[in-house]
Amino acid sequence: MHYQPLDQTRQISIKGLVLWTVLLVCLMVWLAYGIIQGVQKYFSYPVSTVIDINYVRSLDFPAVTICNYNQFRKSKIMHDKEIIQQVLVALATGNSSNVDWETYDETYANHTFNLTKTTLEYGHQIEDMLIECRWNTGEECGTENLTQVITDFGLCYTFNGKTSERRLTVSRAGATRGLKLRLSVQQDEYFWGDNTGAGFKVLVHTQGEMPLVNQLGNSISPGFETLFAIRSIIKFYNFSRKEFYTQSDICECPVPCKSEFYLTSLSMGFWPSDFIGENIARSKNETKEYIRDNYLELRIFYDILTIEKISQAASYNALDLQSKFKVYFKGRAHD
Numbered sequence: 001m002h003y004q005p006l007d008q009t010r011q012i013s014i015k016g017l018v019l020w021t022v023l024l025v026c027l028m029v030w031l032a033y034g035i036i037q038g039v040q041k042y043f044s045y046p047v048s049t050v051i052d053i054n055y056v057r058s059l060d061f062p063a064v065t066i067c068n069y070n071q072f073r074k075s076k077i078m079h080d081k082e083i084i085q086q087v088l089v090a091l092a093t094g095n096s097s098n099v100d101w102e103t104y105d106e107t108y109a110n111h112t113f114n115l116t117k118t119t120l121e122y123g124h125q126i127e128d129m130l131i132e133c134r135w136n137t138g139e140e141c142g143t144e145n146l147t148q149v150i151t152d153f154g155l156c157y158t159f160n161g162k163t164s165e166r167r168l169t170v171s172r173a174g175a176t177r178g179l180k181l182r183l184s185v186q187q188d189e190y191f192w193g194d195n196t197g198a199g200f201k202v203l204v205h206t207q208g209e210m211p212l213v214n215q216l217g218n219s220i221s222p223g224f225e226t227l228f229a230i231r232s233i234i235k236f237y238n239f240s241r242k243e244f245y246t247q248s249d250i251c252e253c254p255v256p257c258k259s260e261f262y263l264t265s266l267s268m269g270f271w272p273s274d275f276i277g278e279n280i281a282r283s284k285n286e287t288k289e290y291i292r293d294n295y296l297e298l299r300i301f302y303d304i305l306t307i308e309k310i311s312q313a314a315s316y317n318a319l320d321l322q323s324k325f326k327v328y329f330k331g332r333a334h335d
Contacts, residue, residue, distance in 0.1 A: 052309040059232055059305055061168040062262055064179060065149065065211040066298075067156035067201045068129065072122040074191040116150060123155030124186060131284075131295065132182035136170060153201055153213040162208040170302060175227060178301030184294045185222050198222060198293075204230055204262045204300060218266060222296045225271035229303035231263040236311040263308075271297055 126143045133141040146157040159179060160168050170177050185198050201217035211217075220226040236258050272280060272291065280295065281288045 058171040064159040067153040068124040069195045070190045071154040071193045073189040076122040134180040151213045173302045181298045224268045225297040228300040229265045
């Protein structure tokens with residue numbers, strides 16, 4: 001029988017021990033790295049978005065808020081004190097050198113300037129802007145269906161607001177169902193203000209919600225037919241905070257657990273045709289050019305009768321983290 005020398009056997013054992021030790025340390029480092037990565041991933045709270053589309057037979061119609069680009073009517077401004085005209089021009093142009101501030105102080109020294117009252121009185125009135133209103137299958141609507149509201153864009157009017165007498169629903173999708181408005185921007189009443197364009201800003205929103213028209217509204221122009229194809233979206237949040245920006249101020253507000261909003265797609269077409277324009281001009285005793293420069297049509301409707309529910313779920317939960325620890329301890333037990 002042949003025997004290896006003792007020193008040689010001891011060297012082989014030491015080499016094997018070192019090799020297994022290095023291998024074990026590498027495996028422990030790898031497992032520790034995996035566990036650390038798992039813990040970091042868990043506390044980053046990753047989420048997966050789930051979209052559930054439900055087809056329904058009918059849908060509640062949203063509130064629609066419209067605002068004229070012009071905030072104060074020229075006819076009202078020109079009949080007021082000249083100092084008010086100077087102040088509005090100064091605010092719009094950023095040049096206050098031409099304002100007689102001494103006269104302004106003398107005029108209003110003993111008076112409180114009520115901005116809300118002035119906005120309601122000097123702003124465009126719905127009875128002057130609304131030419132035609134149709135609802136759903138052709139039901140007539142009018143100024144009584146639009147309520148005054150002051151927004152971040154000035155004086156506006158809301159159709160189907162929270163004070164509506166009856167619930168408005170639609171049972172079919174498409175441009176022939178929903179709201180149809182024919183409006184006049186009244187450019188002959190435009191004056192200096194915050195905006196330099198002509199038209200309306202429109203916001204489709206849920207009932208009872210404060211319409212942030214300046215921040216979220218869409219612009220529509222005279223001389224066009226604008227179609228708003230909308231979809232109902234319900235979103236469930238699992239975040240605790242968000243940031244809301246208004247002009248130069250930053251407001252941190254808590255996020256609601258649930259919010260409803262409308263996804264809007266816009267399309268536009270030249271309006272009216274020459275034939276229709278001539279007929280409207282005759283009926284309104286106006287020129288065709290005036291109709292083109294001031295009139296517009298707006299249609300708001302559902303493009304499909306669905307409710308999209310968007311929710312967020314944790315994509316890496318405590319069970320996923322626990323599995324990494326199980327792998328680690330099982331590995332240690334085998335060792």
